[in-house]
Amino acid sequence: MKKFIASVVSLIVVIALAIDGYFLFFKQKVTGSTSQADSASNTATSSSTTSSSSSSSNASGKYKDGTYTGKATATQWGDVQVQAVIKNGKLTTVNVLEYPNDNGHDKQINAQALPVYKSEAVKAQSSKISLVSGASETYKGFTGSLQNALTKAEV
Amino acid sequence: MPTKQYQLKTTTVEAMTMPFTIQAVLVDHDETTAENLTKAISRTHAFLQQIDRDFSPFKANSLVTLYQHGGLKPTQFTEQFQEVYGLATLATELTNGAFSAHYNGHYDPTGLVKGWAIQRAFEKYLKPLLELDRIEAIALNGAGDIQMGVADGSDYQWHVGIEDPADPQQLLQEITIQTGAMATSGFSKRGQHIKLSTDTPSIVQATIIASELIEADIMATTAIAMGLTKFQEFTESVEVHGLLVDQNANQIAI
Numbered sequence: 064m065k066k067f068i069a070s071v072v073s074l075i076v077v078i079a080l081a082i083d084g085y086f087l088f089f090k091q092k093v094t095g096s097t098s099q100a101d102s103a104s105n106t107a108t109s110s111s112t113t114s115s116s117s118s119s120s121n122a123s124g125k126y127k128d129g130t131y132t133g134k135a136t137a138t139q140w141g142d143v144q145v146q147a148v149i150k151n152g153k154l155t156t157v158n159v160l161e162y163p164n165d166n167g168h169d170k171q172i173n174a175q176a177l178p179v180y181k182s183e184a185v186k187a188q189s190s191k192i193s194l195v196s197g198a199s200e201t202y203k204g205f206t207g208s209l210q211n212a213l214t215k216a217e218v
Numbered sequence: 219m220p221t222k223q224y225q226l227k228t229t230t231v232e233a234m235t236m237p238f239t240i241q242a243v244l245v246d247h248d249e250t251t252a253e254n255l256t257k258a259i260s261r262t263h264a265f266l267q268q269i270d271r272d273f274s275p276f277k278a279n280s281l282v283t284l285y286q287h288g289g290l291k292p293t294q295f296t297e298q299f300q301e302v303y304g305l306a307t308l309a310t311e312l313t314n315g316a317f318s319a320h321y322n323g324h325y326d327p328t329g330l331v332k333g334w335a336i337q338r339a340f341e342k343y344l345k346p347l348l349e350l351d352r353i354e355a356i357a358l359n360g361a362g363d364i365q366m367g368v369a370d371g372s373d374y375q376w377h378v379g380i381e382d383p384a385d386p387q388q389l390l391q392e393i394t395i396q397t398g399a400m401a402t403s404g405f406s407k408r409g410q411h412i413k414l415s416t417d418t419p420s421i422v423q424a425t426i427i428a429s430e431l432i433e434a435d436i437m438a439t440t441a442i443a444m445g446l447t448k449f450q451e452f453t454e455s456v457e458v459h460g461l462l463v464d465q466n467a468n469q470i471a472i
Contacts, residue, residue: 178398197381198404
């Protein structure tokens with residue numbers, strides 16, 4: 064009887080491990096699936112039929128209709144892998160597969176160490192500043208910017 | 219111990235119709251270092267231009283434009299395209315939809331691409347320079363979004379000024395940082411796909427500090443998109459640091 068209980072217990076343990084393993088390694092979340100073809104107008108679809116015959120011959124039959132999965136990219140929030148659906152030689156839909164960070168069953172926004180920094184009000188003439196962070200983005204605007212002035216002053 | 223004599227060398231290149239400033243802090247001058255630096259800068263420049271060709275929604279043949287029109291070929295489904303697409307999807311989820319890579323129903327990752335490109339260019343071409351004896355620190359500033367670093371064991375500090383949104387010739391704060399990233403988003407400037415919400419005080423400028431620019435950039439955009447109340451709620455569950463400026467010119471440290 065003892066032996067029987069022992070084997071039942073070990074069987075339960077094995078099953079639990081298998082389930083855990085399943086969740087750990089195989090469970091993926093498919094999100095962010097968008098279909099460009101759906102949102103694009105029908106004219107685009109019909110015109111692409113003609114061009115697709117030539118483009119599929121260009122691709123020398125390497126890309127047949129189907130689903131292709133790219134390499135996984137590591138990000139600070141977990142790995143992402145992108146999947147393409149090919150129809151008539153064209154990429155129509157992109158799916159995003161996510162692999163949440165190790166222990167969490169959900170991803171966390173911040174697993175990163177915050178850089179050490181100090182912040183203070185700018186002193187009247189701080190000559191030490193060499194970089195400027197701001198929201199001005201045009202190259203034209205840059206010629207009159209502080210970053211440019213600092214750069215010029217340095218020469 | 220006498221303090222080291224640092225020499226700052228700044229180069230500005232243009233890509234994506236924006237200025238990119240590369241700053242290197244040198245301990246000493248020598249030809250090999252100068253050569254390595256020049257090479258890294260031109261690689262960085264070429265990389266940024268390639269990203270612009272592939273990701274600009276304003277270029278008829280960019281991968282993004284082709285994808286928008288359903289004309290992206292399987293061979294053009296590049297690793298970079300995949301990475302940006304994946305990051306954009308994650309960013310949208312993490313920010314509860316405040317950060318969006320879809321505009322007018324089209325995929326448009328413009329809000330993510332610059333920060334991503336700067337971080338990747340920095341990691342690929344500039345950071346390795348820190349292994350050289352004579353290079354103490356390096357930074358890449360893409361129109362206000364910065365990824366910066368110092369050599370192992372270096373005591374060099376980057377002094378970064380945060381622009382005053384009311385007067386870009388003035389600075390609000392000075393941040394000292396060795397290794398990390400800083401991104402600033404604002405309302406007044408280009409590429410605003412963001413609509414002001416009227417029920418919450420608006421954030422005129424958001425500066426976020428993080429280890430990596432991809433994150434800092436996403437969070438800075440999110441702050442502007444959410445507005446003050448919602449963003450402050452959001453930061454209760456998410457660790458975000460930086461400086462916000464509201465429409466009444468109040469500075470709010472987070």
